[in-house]
Amino acid sequence: MLRSMTGYGRGHAVNGRYDITVEVKSVNHRYFEFASRLPKAYLFLEEKLKHTLKAACSRGKVEAAVTIQLLDGGESEITLNLETTKGYLSALREAAAALDLIDDLRLSDIVSFPDIFTVRKTEVDPDEMWEMVRPAAEQAVEAFIRMRETEGEQLGKDLKNRLDAIAAALSEIEERAPQLKEEYYARLYQKISEVLEGQNIDESRLITEAAIFADRVAIDEETVRLRSHLRQFEDLLKSKEPVGRKLDFLVQELNREANTIGSKCQDVSIARRVIDIKSEIEKIREQIQNLE
Secondary structure, three states, X not given: OOOEOOEEEEEEEEOOOEEEEEEEEEEOOOOEEEEEEOOHHHHHHHHHHHHHHHHHOOOEEEEEEEEEEEOOOOOEEEEEOHHHHHHHHHXXXXXXXXXXXXXXXXXXXXXXXXXXXXXEEOOOOHHHHHHHHHHHHHHHHHHXXXXXXXXXXXXXXXXXXXXXXXXHHHHHHHHHOOHHHHHHHHHHHHHHHHHHOOOOOOHHHHHHHHHHHHHHHOOHHHHHHHHHHHHHHHHHHOOOOOOHHHHHHHHHHHHHHHHHHHHHOOOHHHHXXXXXXXXXXXXXXXXXXXXX
């Protein structure tokens, strides 16, 4: 199934201690590129997230953002440095006595003193933390991939329509091409007749000239290859594997054959159909830049 390289997904999980949200988004990129936004205390989750997303998609600039909210406040241990606090109080009361000030110290006054509290972070086991984040991450990735597939399906329909338009224009070229030899022969005969004014015309020479012209403007090989590329393109649209790079190569081949047909045939009607084909090819080229 075709996938777009743009997508978004969100996952959410709550357990006894944490409220966890994971968001995943991506934009077009030639290769797989990963970036993350994580709380500083949980940077160890980055590699797990990268591995999960790389297994889910092969191309695109992907970003994962994780929000972790502690529900019970149990991740930090706070203790009072009692001796330090006593030292502050003693110094302040000594200053009050020396300066003849009223001792009106309250608890709210001393909590702002530096270093009276020690905060120790509770150690978090990386594997246990990942097991809590993983359900939200998998939920986000699933929604993310689903969106990429939905957009890819729409792109596939558009590409198929453009391939049909190219095939229709090619059919007109194939129908018109055999007539060029006869028309050239008729024009050549008329011009020579006008020059020779009724004198005998060497029919064999005319036939030879027409044959040389037909060989010079023959586009059978190009139209056959162009149709072959169109069939390969349609087959790839049905593939379950990422096909963006293969389609990019095929577009180059389609364009090469169209250019050759245009350069060989100076016929106005064929030239118009070649312009139509190249226009569709250019639109296809733009569209497949969005495909994984």
